[in-house]
Amino acid sequence: MAPNLHTYYKTVDSLAEPFIDRLRQAVAIPSISADEERREDVVKMGMFLKSELEKLGAHVEARPLGKQPHKEHLELPPAIIGRYPAKKDESKRTILVYGHYDVQPADLSDGWATEPFKLSIDDKGRMYGRGSTDDKGPVLGWLNVIQSHKEAGIEFPVNLLMCFEGMEEYGSEGLDDFIIAECKPGKFFEDADAVCISDNYWLGTEKPCLTYGLRGCSYYSIEISGPGQDLHSGVFGGTAQEPMTDLVRVMGSLVDTDGKIQIPGLYELVAPLTKEEQSLYKDIAFTMDNLYESLGSKTGIYPDKERTLMGRWRYPSLSLHGVEGAFSQPGAKTVIPAKVTGKFSIRTVPDMEPPEVDKLVFAHVEKAFKSLNSQNKMNVFLQHAGKWWVASPKHWNFTAAAKAVEDVWKVKPDLTREGGSIPVTLTFEQATGKNVLLLPMGSSTDAAHSINEKLDRRNYIEGIKLLGAYLHYVAEEPTK
Ligand SMILES: C[C@H](N)C(=O)N[C@@H](Cc1c[nH]cn1)C(=O)O
Ligand SMILES: [Zn+2]
Numbered sequence: 413m414a415p416n417l418h419t420y421y422k423t424v425d426s427l428a429e430p431f432i433d434r435l436r437q438a439v440a441i442p443s444i445s446a447d448e449e450r451r452e453d454v455v456k457m458g459m460f461l462k463s464e465l466e467k468l469g470a471h472v473e474a475r476p477l478g479k480q481p482h483k484e485h486l487e488l489p490p491a492i493i494g495r496y497p498a499k500k501d502e503s504k505r506t507i508l509v510y511g512h513y514d515v516q517p518a519d520l521s522d523g524w525a526t527e528p529f530k531l532s533i534d535d536k537g538r539m540y541g542r543g544s545t546d547d548k549g550p551v552l553g554w555l556n557v558i559q560s561h562k563e564a565g566i567e568f569p570v571n572l573l574m575c576f577e578g579m580e581e582y583g584s585e586g587l588d589d590f591i592i593a594e595c596k597p598g599k600f601f602e603d604a605d606a607v608c609i610s611d612n613y614w615l616g617t618e619k620p621c622l623t624y625g626l627r628g629c630s631y632y633s634i635e636i637s638g639p640g641q642d643l644h645s646g647v648f649g650g651t652a653q654e655p656m657t658d659l660v661r662v663m664g665s666l667v668d669t670d671g672k673i674q675i676p677g678l679y680e681l682v683a684p685l686t687k688e689e690q691s692l693y694k695d696i697a698f699t700m701d702n703l704y705e706s707l708g709s710k711t712g713i714y715p716d717k718e719r720t721l722m723g724r725w726r727y728p729s730l731s732l733h734g735v736e737g738a739f740s741q742p743g744a745k746t747v748i749p750a751k752v753t754g755k756f757s758i759r760t761v762p763d764m765e766p767p768e769v770d771k772l773v774f775a776h777v778e779k780a781f782k783s784l785n786s787q788n789k790m791n792v793f794l795q796h797a798g799k800w801w802v803a804s805p806k807h808w809n810f811t812a813a814a815k816a817v818e819d820v821w822k823v824k825p826d827l828t829r830e831g832g833s834i835p836v837t838l839t840f841e842q843a844t845g846k847n848v849l850l851l852p853m854g855s856s857t858d859a860a861h862s863i864n865e866k867l868d869r870r871n872y873i874e875g876i877k878l879l880g881a882y883l884h885y886v887a888e889e890p891t892k
């Protein structure tokens with residue numbers, strides 16, 4: 413064990429209640445980046461982080477990122493960047509950590525069992541609340557690592573650079589250019605020796621993992637309009653062409669029940685499966701029961717774990733998310749919506765280039781709409797795109813994290829890829845030229861983006877130990 417870690421772990425345990433209280437305060441701020449009405453709360457959450465970090469003695473700045481593209485009336489929430497200790501120690505490694513302080517939308521009426529913006533802890537230590545696992549718990553994890561070192565009187569093992577953003581759930585708008593600029597000589601992130609991101613999840617509930625790949629995400633809208641206003645279906649049904657009917661048919665042409673994408677040419681962009689890669693899947697600690705537990709049902713597409721993991725990590729998927737402008741309340745309103753906007757996204761994988769994907773998507777949607785012979789108007793456009801990322805886990809950054817996992821969790825971690833997306837991961841890798849590691853805190857049953865999102869108390873507290881231990885092992889690792 414690295415020196416001082418025993419004392420560090422004991423201190424984390426002794427501070428568990430204040431750390432949970434810090435998470436309670438963070439969850440209470442509804443920092444929903446996709447909701448214009450909540451922009452002040454997103455900024456409030458950024459300022460909460462800034463003030464907590466300042467109290468811990470870090471150097472912190474809230475950097476403006478300008479106006480939101482396509483919504484120029486909105487200011488983007490700031491990037492909260494920090495350095496701890498405030499003065500750099502030239503003899504130590506510098507680790508850059510990233511996380512996001514915005515969250516997905518949530519409302520009690522979506523089916524939550526508890527108020528989404530009030531941390532509710534049950535008798536099994538499950539801490540429910542929007543953002544608990546994605547990504548407020550892990551972000552606060554880094555603050556808690558600093559506090560535990562201070563209170564234990566242990567020297568901080570590295571120079572820690574922090575970058576926390578408030579638009580990740582909306583495609584990390586504005587952050588790429590900022591990161592690229594701040595990695596240049598003389599700028600804030602110039603010294604980073606490696607990068608660590610805690611913003612994904614274990615594959616199951618018992619075995620931790622280190623992650624070396626992510627899928628990308630290209631998010632699209634299809635807008636269909638016709639009548640000048642919403643109409644009475646008794647008066648106009650059978651006399652007017654209906655935008656919603658067209659939209660449902662176009663959206664229905666994108667993907668089948670088994671998840672097979674129907675856009676011609678799309679699978680041709682995907683890198684072929686090699687024998688070497690195929691052999692990796694059987695050793696991963698994942699079972700179909702893990703899938704069913706986190707699905708909350710047995711409605712998986714494949715019966716076996718290998719194909720299921722490939723479906724999540726190395727093949728693209730297309731999901732239909734919703735329809736803006738459509739009637740969605742309980743009851744039986746007999747309306748014909750005048751304009752509807754369908755939303756869907758494609759999770760992209762090596763070697764899919766986003767502009768090529770866009771071309772195929774637009775061509776397919778336009779053809780599908782044309783085939784309807786509708787007089788309505790259709791417009792398809794990309795909302796945002798983030799690229800996939802796959803890196804090498806053969807690096808001291810991963811070795812240090814594996815040692816920390818073994819120390820804290822008494823088990824060797826699995827090496828995994830992730831089906832979700834963290835758009836700036838590739839940007840960090842390219843702008844710093846350094847290795848990037850994903851070191852998750854939460855588990856497969858945390859229900860990120862879903863109702864009843866939670867983080868287990870055990871994952872939070874042991875996760876704080878893990879992040880701190882990782883920094884200690886990073887400090888000890890030889891360069892090669
Ligand atoms: C994995 C990460 N915690 C996450 O949830 N990422 C989002 C990012 C995203 C992409 N487009 C919009 N948001 C995700 O994978 O959906
Ligand atoms: Zn998320």
Ligand SMILES: [Zn+2]
Pocket residue numbers: 512546547580611
């Ligand atoms: Zn996240």
